[in-house]
Amino acid sequence: MVAKKAKPGQFIILRIDEKGERIPLTIADFDVQKGTITIIFQEVGKTTKRLGNLNEGDQILDFAGPLGNPIEIKRYGRVVCIGGGVGAASIYLKVKELAKARNKVISIIGARTKELLILEEELQKISDELYITTDDGSKGHHGFVTDILQKLIDERKNIDLVEAVGPVIMMKAVANVTRPHNIRTIVSLNPIMVDGTGMCGSCRVRVDGETKFTCVDGPEFDAHGVDFDHLMTRLQRYLTEEKLALVLG
Ligand SMILES: Cc1cc2nc3c(=O)[nH]c(=O)nc-3n(C[C@H](O)[C@H](O)[C@H](O)COP(=O)(O)OP(=O)(O)OC[C@H]3O[C@@H](n4cnc5c(N)ncnc54)[C@H](O)[C@@H]3O)c2cc1C
Ligand code: FES
Structure with missing residues (x-):
């Protein structure tokens, strides 16, 4: 559902687990066909380091999005x-x-x-x-x-x-x-x-x-x-x- 609605400039907020803080990450890319979004993050503190420790196939509790306003895409020059x-x-x-x-x-x-x-x-x-x-x-x-x-x-x-x-x-x-x-x-x-x-x-x-x-x-x-x-x-x-x-x- 998020992939279907995502636009450039928007972000998601995720939680790794019930006690985890909520962190915002930009939607770096999305694929409507596959129903996926891509996030790219730098490990700077507790939550991003925990996220970095996850392996393929692991799950996070939830994420909400797309949040924020998309940028206006038009012909600027x-x-x-x-x-x-x-x-x-x-x-x-x-x-x-x-x-x-x-x-x-x-x-x-x-x-x-x-x-x-x-x-x-x-x-x-x-x-x-x-x-x-x-x-x-x-x-x-x-x-x-x-x-x-x-x-x-x-x-x-x-x-x-x-x-x-x-x-x-x-x-x-x-x-x-x-x-x-x-x-x-x-x-x-x-x-x-x-x-x-x-x-x-x-x-x-x-x-x-x-x-x-x-x-x-x-x-x-x-x-x-x-x-x-x-x-x-x-x-x-x-x-x-x-x-x-x-x-x-
Ligand atoms: C709209 C938006 C989009 C972002 N997109 C990306 C992205 O695509 N990739 C990426 O690597 N980072 C992104 N960030 C920053 C990312 O949210 C923080 O690096 C992350 O929350 C740090 O959490 P932590 O627990 O690992 O580190 P912490 O120990 O909590 O913090 C480390 C540093 O990150 C900053 N920070 C902490 N919590 C937040 C928070 N909730 N929101 C923003 N900054 C925070 C603090 O100033 C601190 O200096 C985005 C932030 C915003 C607001
Ligand atoms: S994150 Fe709470 S008002 Fe924006």
Whole structure:
């Protein structure tokens, strides 16, 4: 049922078992015929590590979705899709659908080091151009995704849309690069979520000075209105508990 309704930009919330926390993960791909969705995740804490320990054939308790608003797929012209780290999983479906809608899609993926790059081959196949960056220079451009974006802007001038998903600091940097050029820029925000249906308020973010709930108003927002510093502070608020959960298992 989720596969039938899924659209690019949406996510699911899963629980591994009765006592497990609920975590949001992007629908990286879906197959309506098989009735499956694909999730791609990075092991960062207790729940994602437990998920990573599951084997083929194991089961999880449940997942809810598709949640959040899909991105608007139409012919924009030239679109730059940027995925930082595991954010590449979130841009894959967007690139696929934007390319189908006859956009010229330039993808940029970046990671700390080449081992952390994902979906390179897959994105190569569906993008008009693919650029790779690594912080340590182990593959592609030695530096950040924003270096390539700045270069593209300087060279071409006519970018109609930028879509960026990744660490908050990266999305903030992308917004700072495109703002002076007035290029429409959409980011997918990743605050801590609980219910995913607009009831708990955990995922609140500030956009254009207003409070928005990422799960029902987003997760995509106009980057130029997002208060990224506020989001970074809110993401830190359970650090002690997260560390404890990992140690106690
Ligand atoms: C709409 C959305 C889509 C996402 N898609 C993906 C994806 O496709 N792949 C992926 O690897 N990650 C994705 N994330 C982030 C993912 O949900 C968190 O990494 C995960 O919840 C961490 O849980 P944990 O118990 O393993 O780690 P924890 O120990 O709980 O946390 C580790 C870090 O993850 C952040 N985090 C913790 N809980 C949440 C939460 N409920 N929501 C968001 N961030 C949290 C914290 O800031 C913390 O720094 C997405 C987040 C959102 C909001
Ligand atoms: S996750 Fe509870 S309101 Fe969005």
